[in-house]
Amino acid sequence: MQEECLLKLRGIDKYFPGVRALHNVDFTLRKGEIHALMGENGAGKSTLIKILTGVYQMDDGSITIDGEAVSIHSPQDAQNKGISTVYQEITLCPNLTVAENMFIGREGGLLVNQKEYKRKADEQLQSLGIPARGGQQLGSCSLAVQQMVAIARAVDMKCKVLILDEPTSSLDDKEVNMLFSLMRDLKAKGVGIIFVTHFLEQVYEVSDRITVLRNGELVGEYLTKDLPQVQLVARMMGKELDELGDFGETDSAAGSDSPVFYEASGLVSEETNPFDFTIRKGEVNGFTGLLGSGRSESVRAIFGADKVTGGTVKVNGEEVKISRPVDAMKKGIAYLAEDRKRDGIIADLSVRENIILALQVMNGFFKPISRSESEAFADEYIKALNIKTASSETPIGSLSGGNQQKVILARWLLTHPDYLILDEPTRGIDVGTKLEIQKLVLQLARDGVSVTFISSEVEEMLRTCSRLIVMRDRHIVGELKGEDLNQAQVMKTIAGGEA
Amino acid sequence: MNKNRNKVKEPLNDTQLLMTITICIFAVMYLLAIVLLQGGFLHAQQILDMLNDNASLIIVSCGLTIVMIGGGIDISVGAVTSLVVMSCVLFINKGGNPYLAILLALGIGLAFGAVHGFLISYLDIQPFIVTLAGMFFARGMTTILSVEPQKLDEEVFNGIHTSIKSDLLGYRAKNGNVIPANMELGVVIAAVCVILIFVLLKYCRLGRNFYAIGGNQQSALMLGINVKRTRFATYLISGLLSGISGYVLMMHIGAGNATNAAGMEMNAIASAIIGGTLLTGGVGNVLGTVFGVLTLTTIKKIVVTSGLNQPYWQSITTGGMLCFFILLQSVVLGKRQKKKKAS
Numbered sequence: 001m002q003e004e005c006l007l008k009l010r011g012i013d014k015y016f017p018g019v020r021a022l023h024n025v026d027f028t029l030r031k032g033e034i035h036a037l038m039g040e041n042g043a044g045k046s047t048l049i050k051i052l053t054g055v056y057q058m059d060d061g062s063i064t065i066d067g068e069a070v071s072i073h074s075p076q077d078a079q080n081k082g083i084s085t086v087y088q089e090i091t092l093c094p095n096l097t098v099a100e101n102m103f104i105g106r107e108g109g110l111l112v113n114q115k116e117y118k119r120k121a122d123e124q125l126q127s128l129g130i131p132a133r134g135g136q137q138l139g140s141c142s143l144a145v146q147q148m149v150a151i152a153r154a155v156d157m158k159c160k161v162l163i164l165d166e167p168t169s170s171l172d173d174k175e176v177n178m179l180f181s182l183m184r185d186l187k188a189k190g191v192g193i194i195f196v197t198h199f200l201e202q203v204y205e206v207s208d209r210i211t212v213l214r215n216g217e218l219v220g221e222y223l224t225k226d227l228p229q230v231q232l233v234a235r236m237m238g239k240e241l242d243e244l245g246d247f248g249e250t251d252s253a254a255g256s257d258s259p260v261f262y263e264a265s266g267l268v269s270e271e272t273n274p275f276d277f278t279i280r281k282g283e284v285n286g287f288t289g290l291l292g293s294g295r296s297e298s299v300r301a302i303f304g305a306d307k308v309t310g311g312t313v314k315v316n317g318e319e320v321k322i323s324r325p326v327d328a329m330k331k332g333i334a335y336l337a338e339d340r341k342r343d344g345i346i347a348d349l350s351v352r353e354n355i356i357l358a359l360q361v362m363n364g365f366f367k368p369i370s371r372s373e374s375e376a377f378a379d380e381y382i383k384a385l386n387i388k389t390a391s392s393e394t395p396i397g398s399l400s401g402g403n404q405q406k407v408i409l410a411r412w413l414l415t416h417p418d419y420l421i422l423d424e425p426t427r428g429i430d431v432g433t434k435l436e437i438q439k440l441v442l443q444l445a446r447d448g449v450s451v452t453f454i455s456s457e458v459e460e461m462l463r464t465c466s467r468l469i470v471m472r473d474r475h476i477v478g479e480l481k482g483e484d485l486n487q488a489q490v491m492k493t494i495a496g497g498e499a
Numbered sequence: 500m501n502k503n504r505n506k507v508k509e510p511l512n513d514t515q516l517l518m519t520i521t522i523c524i525f526a527v528m529y530l531l532a533i534v535l536l537q538g539g540f541l542h543a544q545q546i547l548d549m550l551n552d553n554a555s556l557i558i559v560s561c562g563l564t565i566v567m568i569g570g571g572i573d574i575s576v577g578a579v580t581s582l583v584v585m586s587c588v589l590f591i592n593k594g595g596n597p598y599l600a601i602l603l604a605l606g607i608g609l610a611f612g613a614v615h616g617f618l619i620s621y622l623d624i625q626p627f628i629v630t631l632a633g634m635f636f637a638r639g640m641t642t643i644l645s646v647e648p649q650k651l652d653e654e655v656f657n658g659i660h661t662s663i664k665s666d667l668l669g670y671r672a673k674n675g676n677v678i679p680a681n682m683e684l685g686v687v688i689a690a691v692c693v694i695l696i697f698v699l700l701k702y703c704r705l706g707r708n709f710y711a712i713g714g715n716q717q718s719a720l721m722l723g724i725n726v727k728r729t730r731f732a733t734y735l736i737s738g739l740l741s742g743i744s745g746y747v748l749m750m751h752i753g754a755g756n757a758t759n760a761a762g763m764e765m766n767a768i769a770s771a772i773i774g775g776t777l778l779t780g781g782v783g784n785v786l787g788t789v790f791g792v793l794t795l796t797t798i799k800k801i802v803v804t805s806g807l808n809q810p811y812w813q814s815i816t817t818g819g820m821l822c823f824f825i826l827l828q829s830v831v832l833g834k835r836q837k838k839k840k841a842s
Binding site (some may be wrong): 075076077085089090091092093094095096100101104105106108109110111112114137140153393488 | 703
């Protein structure tokens with residue numbers, strides 16, 4: 001195989017105070033390939049990317065582009081050398097036009113020629129098949145299109161290396177496909193693409209080669225077609241993972257004869273259509289469907305997080321009214337929100353303070369939890385959930401995503417809920433923590449807690465849930481259990497085939 | 500195909516939308532004033548008076564618009580204006596050349612702008628705090644220069660208090676004499692400032708970068724904009740305009756006083772907001788701001804001429820207007836968001 005080497009990193013070292021973030025990492029990118037960079041949180045992916053883009057400076061090692069040794073001092077420097085990055089969060093200005101976003105900051109001079117920008121932008125967008133117009137305000141485009149505009153900018157800057165950092169995490173399936181076909185186009189044009197993602201299936205769908213990092217060190221570089229998915233996960237986690245499918249003995253009979261805990265009929269909120277829903281004690285069920293199908297909105301209605309406008313709700317056979325989250329909490333319902341950063345953590349408060357928050361609200365603010373009590377709670381759950389934090393007084397914002405999620409879980413577990421709703425609890429966290437959370441869900445169910453689990457990864461839901469409620473366009477379109485619980489059937493139901 | 504593409508009419512962007520609303524509301528207000536106040540507002544002099552009295556406010560509001568587009572705030576503009584007036588008056592009264600005083604005015608303004616810009620952009624201190632300090636400092640300096648009000652030398656004042664007069668736009672008094680309409684020189688200066696800033700914001704790279712850093716600072720950095728230098732420039736321009744505003748105010752009132760331009764910064768902020776500049780940055784237009792000043796003034800005039808001439812009535816209506824506009828902005832922009840979501 002004699003593909004042309006585009007980018008070569010050799011022996012990269014990077015130290016942060018007290019931590020070795022990267023040690024002797026090699027990475028090679030060839031012309032016209034899509035190269036997935038994989039690793040758990042903390043493996044050093046982001047550090048490597050940041051060195052490549054000039055955000056960080058490496059402590060040792062060498063970078064060559066097209067056979068020429070270079071050093072990269074700043075993001076601008078990286079761009080000038082042909083390395084462009086599209087980040088997970090859109091790094092464009094929503095208040096400017098699409099055309100301006102493609103050209104601003106690229107050249108000097110006193111005046112700007114908006115017309116020329118618009119013409120050139122339209123040309124480029126058209127040639128890449130991106131459904132946007134140069135004169136459009138960027139904020140009026142969908143997230144997927146905004147991301148593509150960022151890519152168009154990179155392409156227009158004649159980038160040789162395109163880094164896509166978690167580009168798909170806020171896109172739905174259709175948009176992901178659009179993005180992938182754009183990526184394949186660019187690949188055909190000889191651009192080298194570094195693709196960082198948490199979604200294993202996408203890696204296999206689109207990438208040619210995989211480099212795996214673990215604990216800041218290189219595990220290896222593989223051809224995607226030679227590395228089975230299980231092997232990849234094993235490499236990322238650093239242990240042979242026979243147990244991957246092992247714990248998931250979902251007892252589909254579990255809870256099928258226990259009493260009903262929660263029952264809603266005709267429940268409707270501002271964001272949903274009326275729907276019926278029941279869950280039994282000790283049952284794990286899940287809502288599935290595409291992004292925007294109404295799965296989160298449904299559980300938000302159950303929890304009273306959106307304004308409930310109708311329907312009757314029974315908890316333990318007793319009719320109750322849940323119109324605010326605190327009503328739901330008092331009935332033993334807990335809800336772990338989808339957006340951890342926005343609805344979950346309070347970044348500047350400590351782990352301990354984050355943990356006791358929900359219990360404090362339940363108790364009312366006139367019955368404060370004593371310091372020693374709260375410390376005991378915090379320590380108990382830090383241990384029970386294996387939360388990796390320096391101490392219970394560390395601000396939660398400094399923890400990794402997976403550990404933040406565990407803290408939020410601890411917050412709800414502390415209220416000893418009878419019914420726990422988990423909305424995307426495993427998004428953006430590493431595989432190890434994912435498994436821990438899945439195990440925890442099954443453990444809770446065995447202890448008699450009802451759990452509703454939502455995840456965009458169908459596999460994960462199949463492993464944990466004994467019943468899946470399938471949604472499409474804000475309606476429940478099917479309910480799968482028993483032997484119907486398999487990927488093919490779920491996809492078919494989501495897509496609209498008869499269940 | 501390509502031709503069709505270019506012909507697509509783009510919907511108004513947020514900036515244009517908010518400005519259009521402001522201009523419409525100003526038109527409605529003014530018509531209302533004409534109807535309510537029996538024709539006083541029909542005279543050209545009425546508009547010119549509004550401009551004469553508010554030339555310096557228009558100038559500082561333009562500077563503030565730039566700062567706000569860049570995502571910042573500058574509450575020192577009124578105090579700096581006042582300091583400039585006092586300094587120039589003393590300088591001229593001590594025998595200084597009135598034209599040299601222009602340099603003094605610009606120098607003071609630039610100095611404040613540079614210090615604010617440096618502290619805010621390069622040392623990353625909250626703009627509110629920095630310009631609050633600047634405001635107290637400038638007010639204090641004004642009082643140190645003179646506790647007593649200082650009147651500008653009569654002769655000099657008559658020299659610089661020039662107006663452009665026009666019989667055509669004038670007003671025929673009952674006895675048949677024509678009283679010519681007059682527009683002060685300050686209005687011309689303000690107009691030049693407005694035009695220059697309009698061009699800067701719309702056609703110059705620097706101006707577009709203001710929008711970018713206000714829209715999303717992190718993104719602007721990633722897009723290759725020198726965010727620090729750009730932000731520094733917003734404060735520098737605002738300071739410079741405060742200096743000009745001070746000189747214009749001196750030409751208008753001809754006296755330095757520690758209470759000159761009191762509360763001007765708040766009126767300027769209000770005008771910018773009414774003109775469609777978002778406090779959150781990235782959206783705004785200097786023409787909108789001019790109409791913001793005029794709208795605010797028209798309302799005040801209506802209030803005063805309808806007999807409610809205590810100052811608190813003006814404050815109350817200003818407050819009410821501001822609330823109304825902010826509500827309107829959030830409703831209009833919110834609706835847009837929803838529409839986008841639905842599509």
